[in-house]
Every structure is written in C-alpha cells, then in structure tokens.
Amino acid sequence: MTTAQAQAQAPATATSPMLLRLAAEHATGVLLRGQGTLYLADGSIVHAESPAAPGLDVLLTAGGVLPRQGWEEALTEAGTRNEVGRHLVDSGRVAAGELELCHLGALFDAAYFVLGPAGGPTRFRYGVAHWLGRVRPVPVAAVDRESRRRRALLDGIWPDAAIDEAPVVPRPPAPGQSVTARQRAVLRLADGVRTPTAIAWALGRPAFHTLVEVRRLAAAGLVSTPRARASPEPRADPAWAEEIHAAVGVSADPDIDLLRRLRDALEASL
Numbered sequence: 001m002t003t004a005q006a007q008a009q010a011p012a013t014a015t016s017p018m019l020l021r022l023a024a025e026h027a028t029g030v031l032l033r034g035q036g037t038l039y040l041a042d043g044s045i046v047h048a049e050s051p052a053a054p055g056l057d058v059l060l061t062a063g064g065v066l067p068r069q070g071w072e073e074a075l076t077e078a079g080t081r082n083e084v085g086r087h088l089v090d091s092g093r094v095a096a097g098e099l100e101l102c103h104l105g106a107l108f109d110a111a112y113f114v115l116g117p118a119g120g121p122t123r124f125r126y127g128v129a130h131w132l133g134r135v136r137p138v139p140v141a142a143v144d145r146e147s148r149r150r151r152a153l154l155d156g157i158w159p160d161a162a163i164d165e166a167p168v169v170p171r172p173p174a175p176g177q178s179v180t181a182r183q184r185a186v187l188r189l190a191d192g193v194r195t196p197t198a199i200a201w202a203l204g205r206p207a208f209h210t211l212v213e214v215r216r217l218a219a220a221g222l223v224s225t226p227r228a229r230a231s232p233e234p235r236a237d238p239a240w241a242e243e244i245h246a247a248v249g250v251s252a253d254p255d256i257d258l259l260r261r262l263r264d265a266l267e268a269s270l
Contacts, residue, residue: 016115016122016144018122018124019038019140019144020140020141020144022040022043022124022140023040023043023044023139023140023141024043025043026043027040027042027043027124027126028042028043028127028128030124030125030128030130031114032122032124032125033114033115033121034121035051035116036048036051036052036053036110036113037050037114038111038114038143039128039129039130041129041134041137042137044138044140045111045137045138045143046132046133046134046135047132047135048106048107048108048109048110048111048114049110050110050111050113050114051197052110052197052207053106053112053113053197053200053206053207054106054109054200054201054204054205054207056103056106057071058204059102059105059106059204059205060094060098060099060102061204062203062205063204065098065102066093066094070088070093074091074093079131080131082129082131082132083133084131084132085103085133099135100136103135103136104136104138105206107138108138108143108146108147108208109207109208111143112146112151112208113207115143115144116147150208153212157212157216157219158215158216158218158219158225160218160225162225162226163196163214163215163218163223164196164211164214165195165196165197166226167191167192167193167195168186168191168195168196168199168217169190169223169224170187170222170223170224171221171222171224173222174221177222179217179220179222180213182209183213183217183222185203186199186203186210186213186214186217187217187222187223189202196210196211197210
C-alpha cells in the first residue's frame with residue numbers, strides 16, 4: 001500500500017469529539033487521557049506530553065541542539081512564569097527555528113499516543129497552562145488529522161499494532177537482505193527486552209519514527225512479531241490417535257468430517 005492509499009483510507013471521524021468541542025469553545029486548559037495530556041490555549045494545542053514519546057527536552061538535548069545543563073537552567077529561570085520556550089530563544093541557547101521544529105515534532109509525536117484508541121477516560125481542566133509557554137500553537141483539526149494519517153500509515157506498513165508495545169526481537173536477515181541506517185540503529189538496541197518506546201527514548205528520536213522502522217522491519221521479516229511468538233507450533237496427533245480415527249471413520253480434518261455428516265443428515269431427511 002502506498003502512502004497516498006494509506007492516507008485515503010484514514011477514518012473521517014474525529015479521534016476525540018471532546019477535543020473538537022473544546023476547540024470550538026476556544027478553551028484554555030489541559031486535556032487528560034490515559035496515554036498523556038494535551039495543553040490548549042484559545043482552542044489550539046500548544047503542547048503535548050505522553051510517557052510513550054520522548055519529550056521536547058530529549059529531542060533538544062539528544063540531538064545536540066542544547067546541553068542538558070542549559071535546559072535545566074531554563075526550567076529554573078523561566079518555568080514558574082510559563083515562559084521556558086521564550087527564555088531559550090531570548091537567552092540565545094536555542095534558535096527560534098530549531099525550537100519550533102523540535103517543539104512541533106514533540107507535539108505531534110505525543111499527540112499520536114494521547115489520541116490513540118486506548119486513550120481511556122477523558123477529562124479537561126480549565127485554565128491550566130504549561131511551563132513551556134506558547135511556541136507554535138497548532139489547530140486541533142490539524143493534530144487530529146495528522147494522528148489519523150499516522151495511524152493509517154503504520155497500518156499500511158504492518159497491520160498488527162501489537163508490535164508497537166512488545167519487546168523488539170531481531171531475526172537474522174536473509175542472504176543479501178539489507179537495512180537502512182535508521183533500521184540498523186533500532187536493531188542495535190533490539191535485545192528482546194526493549195520495546196519500540198524504550199528504543200526511541202534511548203535514541204532520542206520521536207517514538208512514531210521508531211514505530212515506522214519497527215513495522216518496516218516486521219514486514220521485512222527482520223524482527224519477530226508478537227502474534228508469531230504467541231502461536232505454538234501445531235502438534236501432530238500421536239499414532240494411537242490416528243489409529244482410533246481410522247477405526248471409527250473420523251476424518252483427519254474435523255471441518256470436512258463435520259460437513260460430510262451434515263450432508264448425510266440432509267440427504268436422509270429428503
């Protein structure tokens with residue numbers, strides 16, 4: 001399936017009707033769900049957080065944009081005023097464009113999980129602001145649409161979402177099979193214990209990007225899938241059972257045997 005086909009098959013319904021209603025109200029506050037939070041200001045999303053997605057601090061520091069000490073100092077100096085983003089730019093620690101790009105990456109990444117089907121009960125607390133402040137507000141409709149597009153894209157690569165939360169177990173490649181640089185980075189950390197989320201945190205990359213690579217690896221047969229690991233190998237009937245089946249006229253295929261019995265019963269009733 002192509003990317004365009006995946007986008008076309010994305011469901012048209014909103015992932016969170018409450019979120020769309022809050023946008024129409026131009027509400028300010030925080031939306032809380034089981035997989036994280038969305039912060040709104042005047043009906044637009046200004047920040048998103050999820051335990052499944054590395055935060056803005058990880059993307060800035062792991063990417064070398066900002067030393068960890070610089071982030072901690074910005075929190076201390078501007079956190080109580082809810083102006084950490086502005087302080088990072090005004091102090092010269094981070095360029096405005098770099099902050100905006102990293103912020104949007106973190107926002108869309110976390111929102112994907114917050115708006116997921118397993119989001120759980122939804123609550124909204126009016127008037128709550130985030131310490132980062134406003135960097136680049138995003139319309140709710142755009143976040144909702146992007147979350148659905150990403151879900152459809154992942155399903156187009158590998159349709160079983162169970163792999164997103166399972167430990168990543170590598171499999172040996174076929175002769176001549178190659179992987180990309182991003183996939184090699186994922187496989188280096190795939191130890192049968194780390195999940196895609198844990199690998200994303202270790203790499204300092206958006207979790208969604210890691211999910212894309214893990215599903216591509218699954219489609220290529222380079223990582224084991226949860227369904228395959230959970231399915232035991234079919235066991236052949238022992239010799240004594242085969243002898244009994246032959247003696248009483250039971251077919252080796254129970255479905256075929258049942259169909260034959262139904263056919264015989266129907267013929268007898270005619």
